[in-house]
Amino acid sequence: MNQHVDAPLDPEDxxxxxxxxxxxxxxxxxxxxxxxxxxxxxxxxAWEAIEQLFALxxxxxxxxxxxMGDTQVSGDVVAGDKRVDVxxxxxxxxxxxxxxxxxxxxxxxxxxxxxxNRRYDELCAQLTARRVLVLRGxxxxxxxxxxxxxxxxxxxKASEVIALDPGTESADFADHVQPGGAYVVVDPITSQDSxxxxxxxxxxxxxxxxxxxxxxxxxxxTVMEEVTAHDWQPLPAADITRAHLLHAIQGSAxxxxxxxxxxxxxxxRLLELEPTVRYLSAGPSxxxxxxxxxxxxxxxxxxxxxxxxxxxxxxxxEEIASRWFSADQHSGGAPLRDKAFLISLAVFDGLPYPLVAxxxxxxxxxxxxxxxxxxxxxxxxxxxxxxxRLRLARAQEHDEETDTAWGRLPERVVAFQNDxxxxxxxxxxxxxxxxxxxxxxxxxxxxVTDRRIFVRLRAAVASGVLAAADFGxxxxxxxxxxxxxxxxxxxxLAAWALYTAAEHGMDTAVRRLLSDxxxxxxxxxxxxxxxSYALLGGAxxxxxxxxxxxxxxxxxxxxxxxxxxxxxxLEALLQGPAAVTVLERLxxxxxxxxxxxxxxxxxxxxGARRRHRAVSNEATTWPSLLWLAEHDAHxxxxxVVMWRALLDSRSSRDAARDxxxxxxxxxxxxxxxxxxxxxxxxxxxxxxxxxxxxxxDVEEALGRLLPLLVENQNDWDRLDFLLRRVKTPDGGQSxxxxxxxxxxxxxxxxxxxxx
Numbered sequence: 001m002n003q004h005v006d007a008p009l010d011p012e013d014x015x016x017x018x019x020x021x022x023x024x025x026x027x028x029x030x031x032x033x034x035x036x037x038x039x040x041x042x043x044x045x046a047w048e049a050i051e052q053l054f055a056l057x058x059x060x061x062x063x064x065x066x067x068m069g070d071t072q073v074s075g076d077v078v079a080g081d082k083r084v085d086v087x088x089x090x091x092x093x094x095x096x097x098x099x100x101x102x103x104x105x106x107x108x109x110x111x112x113x114x115x116x117n118r119r120y121d122e123l124c125a126q127l128t129a130r131r132v133l134v135l136r137g138x139x140x141x142x143x144x145x146x147x148x149x150x151x152x153x154x155x156x157k158a159s160e161v162i163a164l165d166p167g168t169e170s171a172d173f174a175d176h177v178q179p180g181g182a183y184v185v186v187d188p189i190t191s192q193d194s195x196x197x198x199x200x201x202x203x204x205x206x207x208x209x210x211x212x213x214x215x216x217x218x219x220x221x222t223v224m225e226e227v228t229a230h231d232w233q234p235l236p237a238a239d240i241t242r243a244h245l246l247h248a249i250q251g252s253a254x255x256x257x258x259x260x261x262x263x264x265x266x267x268x269r270l271l272e273l274e275p276t277v278r279y280l281s282a283g284p285s286x287x288x289x290x291x292x293x294x295x296x297x298x299x300x301x302x303x304x305x306x307x308x309x310x311x312x313x314x315x316x317x318e319e320i321a322s323r324w325f326s327a328d329q330h331s332g333g334a335p336l337r338d339k340a341f342l343i344s345l346a347v348f349d350g351l352p353y354p355l356v357a358x359x360x361x362x363x364x365x366x367x368x369x370x371x372x373x374x375x376x377x378x379x380x381x382x383x384x385x386x387x388x389r390l391r392l393a394r395a396q397e398h399d400e401e402t403d404t405a406w407g408r409l410p411e412r413v414v415a416f417q418n419d420x421x422x423x424x425x426x427x428x429x430x431x432x433x434x435x436x437x438x439x440x441x442x443x444x445x446x447x448v449t450d451r452r453i454f455v456r457l458r459a460a461v462a463s464g465v466l467a468a469a470d471f472g473x474x475x476x477x478x479x480x481x482x483x484x485x486x487x488x489x490x491x492x493l494a495a496w497a498l499y500t501a502a503e504h505g506m507d508t509a510v511r512r513l514l515s516d517x518x519x520x521x522x523x524x525x526x527x528x529x530x531x532s533y534a535l536l537g538g539a540x541x542x543x544x545x546x547x548x549x550x551x552x553x554x555x556x557x558x559x560x561x562x563x564x565x566x567x568x569x570l571e572a573l574l575q576g577p578a579a580v581t582v583l584e585r586l587x588x589x590x591x592x593x594x595x596x597x598x599x600x601x602x603x604x605x606x607g608a609r610r611r612h613r614a615v616s617n618e619a620t621t622w623p624s625l626l627w628l629a630e631h632d633a634h635x636x637x638x639x640v641v642m643w644r645a646l647l648d649s650r651s652s653r654d655a656a657r658d659x660x661x662x663x664x665x666x667x668x669x670x671x672x673x674x675x676x677x678x679x680x681x682x683x684x685x686x687x688x689x690x691x692x693x694x695x696x697d698v699e700e701a702l703g704r705l706l707p708l709l710v711e712n713q714n715d716w717d718r719l720d721f722l723l724r725r726v727k728t729p730d731g732g733q734s735x736x737x738x739x740x741x742x743x744x745x746x747x748x749x750x751x752x753x754x755x
Contacts, residue, residue, distance in 0.1 A: 043488035046534040046568035047575075047610070053496060053535065056454040057461050059349050059415075059422060060503065099539055099578070101160045107152060113247045113290070114149045115239040123230055127215065128154050131208055132201045134216045134224070137232035139187075139505060142240075142286035146232060147184050147215040155182040155213050167511055167543025170196045174203035179212055186217040187508050189515065189543075195223040219508070237280045237289035242267055244293035249300075270296045275309040279316075288314050317421050320394065321428040334392060336371065340364035343440070345393055346425040347447075347462040350415040351454070353386055353397060359455075362446065366439035390414060394421070423504060426465045441477055448493055460493040464500025471501065471509045483517065483528040488561070491524060495531035502536060510536075511543060518547035519554075523562050526551045530565035534572035541578030544569065545585045552599045563599075570603030575610055579628055582607075583638035590645055601652045604642050608659045611666070620670055622698050623663045630701040640708045647709065647718065657722055663702055664726050668736040670696035699736055703743035710744070719744055 044052060054060060127133040127150050137143035151161050164176055164185040171194075177183050190196050196216065204214050218229060245267045270276060279292060295312050298304045310316075324334050324342055334342065337360075344360030390397060395416050401408045416422055429436050447459035467474035474497075482494035502510040514532055517525040529551065533544035548566055552558060558566060573582045582603075589600035604625075612624035622630075629636040646656035675694035710716045723744065726737035 043492040046531060046565065046572050049492055049495070049531065050535055050572060052453065052457060053461075053499070056457050059419065060461065060500065099163050099165045099541065101162050102148070107148065107161060110145060110148055111152055113243045114145065115235055115243040116149070117235055117239070119233060120146060120150075120235075123232075124150050124154055126230060127151075127213060130205075131210075131212060132205045132214045132216075134196075134201070134218055134227055134229040135232050136218045136220060136222070136229040137234075139219060140285045140287065141232060141234040143232040144184070144186050144217050145286065147186075147217050151182040151184060151213050151215060156180070156211060165540070165542035166508070167515065167540065167546070169194065170200045173200060173214075174207045177204060177207050177212065177214060179207065179209040181208065182213045184215045184217060187219055188216065188222065189508060189511050190223040191512070192223055195225045196227055197224070198226040201227065221508075234286055237284050237286070238271060240286050240289040241276075241280060241293045241296070242271060244290045245270060245296055248293065248297050266300065270300060273309070275306060278310070279312065284315060314420060314424065317418050317424045318428065320421065321425045322432070324392075324425070325429060325433060336367055337361070337364045338389060338392060340367055341389055342393055342425060343429060345395060345414065345416070346422040347458050349422040350413055351458075352411050353390075353414045356414060357386075357389075359447070363439070363443045366443055367436070370435060370439050394418065423465050426462055427469045430466045430469045437473075444478075448490070456489070456493065457496060460496035461500045463493075464497035465504055467497055467501040468504035468506040471506050474501075475513075479513075484522065484524050486524060488527070491528045492531060494528050495535055498528075498532045499535040511540065515543065515547060518551050521556050523556060523559055526558070527562050527565045530562070530569040534569040537573065538576035538578035541573055541576070541581050544573060545582065548599075549585075549589065549596060552595045557595070563602075566599055567602040567606055570599070571606035571610060574603070574607035575612070575624055579607075579625075580632055580635045580638070583625075583628075583635055583642070587638050587641050590642065600642075601646060601649075601655075604646070605652075605655055605659055609662065620673070620696065620698060621666065622670075622701075623666055626663060626698070626701055626705065629705060636705070636708070640705070643709050644711065644715070647715070660719075660722060661726060664723065664734070664737055664740065667696065667699040667702045667740070668726075668734055670698035671736050695739065699739065703740050706740060706744050707746065716744065
């Protein structure tokens with residue numbers, strides 16, 4: 001059903017779906033979103049929905065690119081016994097790639113491990129001659145890696161490689177490049193009405209000049225007109241594994257001198273192992289081949305055995321899933337009840353065994369009805385033992401503490417040993433056994449109405465994996481219905497499912513759907529769009545801001561639910577890596593009149609309320625926008641412009657003052673913590689220290705920001721009055737506020753240049 005993905009999705013014409021005429025959203029295309037039933041749980045706010053997603057579905061964390069997944073962690077973080085001393089850099093990149101300048105570490109590692117071939121050399125020559133290249137290939141074949149390596153090899157040394165947002169209109173690419181720069185865009189969003197044209201590439205070429213470079217990485221479904229596309233074929237898996245192995249062994253100080261055996265000899269012996277030959281001959285993807293090199297390094301160090309080496313890899317996992325769901329029990333096929341357990345474990349991976357088994361039995365009854373519709377459904381009360389089931393599932397049970405309404409409680413949870421097996425099993429069942437689809441969807445329908453939030457959320461995540469496997473069918477079966485529902489919780493389910501689908505390879509289709517829904521006169525769908533962008537985060541920020549602005553400023557006007565969703569989406573985006581871009585857009589919106597100005601005010605104030613825990617000092621909590629302004633000059637400039645505008649406006653002045661007072665209170669608490677820490681480190685009783693003379697880094701940053709808000713005497717009077725009103729619990733003036741007042745009295749610092 002690839003035509004559902006490659007063709008533009010038009011929800012207004014989604015009559016082909018079996019539930020189209022019953023779609024509750026279709027009758028309200030120009031009306032308000034109906035109020036949810038009084039007995040339904042309200043949908044969480046956007047930030048809470050993000051936190052719930054990664055708290056309750058931790059198996060999504062690997063490779064995610066949303067706002068919570070963008071934090072760069074440094075230092076030595078080890079779970080379990082610390083015994084790994086041979087390091088191979090992480091090769092698995094997020095499915096939603098970075099937008100903007102690419103990290104130097106990623107490019108350096110790519111340069112050291114890339115294995116070129118003749119086809120690559122030919123394409124480099126084309127890029128050198130033409131400066132603009134369209135590289136076409138299937139996702140997962142290493143096409144993006146090849147494009148980045150070309151830009152580094154052909155372009156000037158030490159130059160940045162910048163990734164453009166795929167949601168940018170093809171006609172606008174030239175507006176986003178600078179002469180002499182190196183740019184890449186992966187899978188641009190195109191359609192029959194908006195294809196990638198040769199004139200767009202010519203405009204880019206003229207803009208780049210003689211030294212600039214631009215590579216379009218396209219899928220076969222990318223719509224083009226009069227464009228010459230060069231097909232990419234993946235490099236041999238053995239070459240990729242060899243390059244990564246050689247880099248790891250040569251760079252490992254822990255291995256010591258190699259003696260008589262050179263690094264090349266050690267790599268050759270590892271590649272000649274029988275499990276290695278068998279695995280590489282199965283045709284793993286470039287990413288899988290690079291990851292396999294990691295296991296070979298562990299094998300060489302004696303930290304994994306032949307059995308682990310033999311069963312490694314996605315193809316191995318796919319073979320396992322194929323055997324599980326085979327009808328032939330002699331070849332490894334499981335009984336129907338255990339098959340239902342395996343599907344339930346794929347949905348609830350990492351949760352307690354009794355829950356997985358209980359919900360698996362509910363699925364078993366539905367599957368049994370399909371196999372024997374005339375027979376009363378039942379099953380033995382005492383079936384396979386947990387040990388047998390976990391051995392079949394290649395899963396392990398372990399202790400874990402879980403947050404509950406009664407605090408953190410210990411639990412025994414079960415999880416697949418192979419962290420990709422849960423999604424592979426769901427994909428296999430969905431694509432290889434069509435008879436399972438109807439009972440599986442009916443089972444998921446019961447799960448998404450369960451009173452337990454973690455059950456509903458996991459069902460939405462599983463539905464997102466199914467959507468990634470067959471987006472058109474999923475759209476007709478549940479995505480359109482959920483995203484158009486008058487029930488906020490169902491729309492939130494759609495957002496969780498769309499995020500998961502994007503993370504599992506359906507990014508292009510999800511972006512296209514969100515863009516389309518944002519332009520439709522349907523408030524429920526627009527709400528779903530806003531929530532989805534809040535989850536997708538920084539990787540989609542340019543497209544998200546475009547569509548959020550469209551929904552705020554075009555008919556029909558947002559109702560209160562949609563307005564709140566738009567504001568919360570901006571709040572979430574302000575916490576991610578694209579926060580500076582968001583701040584810049586808020587400044588632009590505030591300079592206009594009408595709904596965009598109102599949205600900019602509300603979004604900025606929501607973002608100002610959010611807290612950020614500093615990575616360098618876990619005891620210090622910052623206002624997130626203050627932390628950003630302290631560490632980025634552009635962010636400081638935009639934040640100053642917004643604070644001045646809000647304090648000058650009669651409609652927003654009171655709310656802005658309240659948020660600034662909150663910032664003072666946060667700085668006050670940070671300084672108090674700093675005082676306690678000083679007392680502890682000096683071994684002096686806290687009562688004998690002057691708890692009020694310690695200044696935290698948060699307070700210092702606020703002291704540097706406040707003078708920038710002063711343009712005239714009125715501004716100074718207003719802020720001075722605000723600081724004088726900040727009192728301690730006993731009624732005295734806050735020492736932090738007093739010190740900030742002294743900083744303010746020194747006069748305004750150099751003001752930012754006008755935008």
